[in-house]
Amino acid sequence: MTLLTALSGQPASLTDSALGRHQRVYQQLYGETPDAAELAREYLEDQLAQVEQTDCDLPEAPEQLTAWVQQRCAAVAQAYADYLEQRQQGRPRRYFHNKAHALYVLQRVAPTKQVDGAWLYGLLRYWQDQRFDGLLTTYLEELGDGEAAQNHVVIYRKLLSDHDADSEAGLEDEHYLQGALQLALGLCAEEFLPEVIGYNLGYEQLPLHLLITAYELSELGIDPYYFTLHVTIDNASSGHACKAAQAVLGLLPLGEGRADFYRRVAAGYRLNDLGPGTTAVIQQFNLHDEVVAMLERKRTFGQHMHSDYCRFEGQTVNQWLAKPGQIGDFLNALQDKGWIKRNQDPAESRFWQLIEGAGAAMFGVFSAAEKQLLHDWIAADWASGQRVPPVRPGRGSRLARDHHRPADPDTQALADSLWNLPDEQQLNALIPWLSARRHSSPAGLYATRRFIQLRARLR
Known part of the structure; x- marks a missing residue:
């Protein structure tokens, strides 16, 4: 069972041992199964227990939230200005070593992006209550106000599709945690209202990584519109960050229960810290390891598909692919025989010539994202001198209404x-x-x- 299966409306069984817990919950909640609300409640209780004793940087008094949001935004703006100055002085990209690295990150945060805004879904029932206006505006803007060109999920799916990177191959269970949390909060808004608005408060703050990601994606020839869109709407002046703080103050009880409500807001806020964040995912990337892992996943499909014409270190290609754990040595053998020439233009490598181009012997075997991974691994230092024309952020115009x-x-x-x-x-x-x-x-x-x-x- 896969994320794509879940997106097509076929939920996985909770007894499917091939999936981790977060992915199972994600698919069940996304699939709107009959027991989704009960499952969401149990899942939230478990995750809240994980953050019960963790630190929280929210101000002690809720009345300080507006100033706190503005100070955070100012700090991020200054940090980004420092980053831009460093880049202008010739410093390399801070996040993405190459395009394959960027696509790796886009794929692994996809389960969260595919449910963008879901934590607010349960608040739609309060459409008559003006105290929820800011939160509902936030949710409806996540949905693009009903326009495909502005719907965040549509935009993100198109981003992945444009680079043939809409596969969940290589995703780990932890990559589904935040998406599962968001779905669970959306289904349990009435019972966990303070936690929902606390989570929203944390998620809607403008992070530095969003600004840097947008800048570096453009440098690598990837449309950053999904990210630049969030830069504008998450602003502290009038955007989602401001509305998030106002929602806390507007819904905070005036009398008894005020302290407990704010305590629960803080618990919901801390849920944002669970699982690997974007910067952690960025740091997890290892180009060689990802090439090996990708070829290992494809090994079982290709182990009987090759002729015995070529041998590398006495073994046929089929023999190299017959057992797990041999891919690293196989790549070394290809290099030793000159089929892969590292740190050079990949077009000079015979292996690349077999997979790239309409007339290539292995045309269609690798997706565009997989070929990018191989390309950047072969090119290595050679690619560092190549410049990709920057991409201007789009406006979703190619997405028809x-x-x-x-x-x-x-x-x-x-x-x-x-x-x-x-x-x-x-x-x-x-x-x-x-x-x-x-x-x-x-x-x-x-x-x-x-x-x-x-x-x-x-x-």
């Missing part, structure tokens, strides 16, 4: 079901279509736009 496409049966069925309902009943009927699983579909985009229209009319 869903209502310009052929009629979608789910959209038509949803529209028909709303036909005779009063406005308020329509609005409540639309909420399930704004879930993590559905909102990026044509019907979900339609439902988001209709939800916004009805909410404005009824307020």
Whole structure:
């Protein structure tokens, strides 16, 4: 069972021992299984126990939150200015050694990005309560206000697809933790309201890594629009970071229970620290190890597909691929025989000539992302002198609005079901279509736009 399977609506069984706990929970919650709410509650309780004794940098008094947000934003802005000055002085990229490194990171944070905003889903039921306006605005903006070109999940999927990097191969169970948390919070908003708004407070702060990531992706020829979009909407002046602090203050009890509520807000805030963050994922990358791991995953598919014409150190290719653990030695053998010439233009390597180009003997065996991995490993020091033209951040213009496409049966069925309902009943009927699983579909985009229209009319 895979992430792609989950995205197609086929949930995994909790008894599937091939999956780790976080991935199983992720797929069950995403798949909206009948026991999803109970599973989400248990999962949240377990994760909150993990952060119960951890440190928290929130101010002691909630009234200090606005100033705290502004100070954090100012510190990030100064750190980014320092980074830009260092780059202008000739310092190398801080995060990504090469394009393969960047794609590696984009793939491993994908389970979280594929459910962007999901922690706020359960607050839609409070659409009549003005205290939730900032949080609902945040969620609806994550959904692009129903426009495919601005829907964060649609944008991220397209980013992966553009680089043929939409496979979950190589993902570990820990990469699903934050996504599972977000889905669980979205399903348990009523019971865990302080934790939801605390998590939102932490997640919506503008981090330094977002700014640096956008800058370096552009240098590597990867459209940074998903990341630049978050830079603008997460600002401390009027964006999601500001709204997050205002939500805490607006929902904080005035009398008894105030201290306990804020304590729970802090617990939800600390949930952001669980699992590997973006900078940790960046640091985990090892180019050689990833090449070996990628070829090891493909080994079983190719171990009987090669002729016996070529031998390397006395073994055929099929023999090299017959047993696990031989890939590293096989790559050394290819180098010793001159089929791979490290630190040179990959086009000079016979191995690369076999996999790149329409007439290549192994055309189609490797995805574009896998070929990028091999390319950067072969090129190594040679690639450091090559410059990739920077990419200007896009604006999603290549993503057509869903209502310009052929009629979608789910959209038509949803529209028909709303036909005779009063406005308020329509609005409540639309909420399930704004879930993590559905909102990026044509019907979900339609439902988001209709939800916004009805909410404005009824307020």
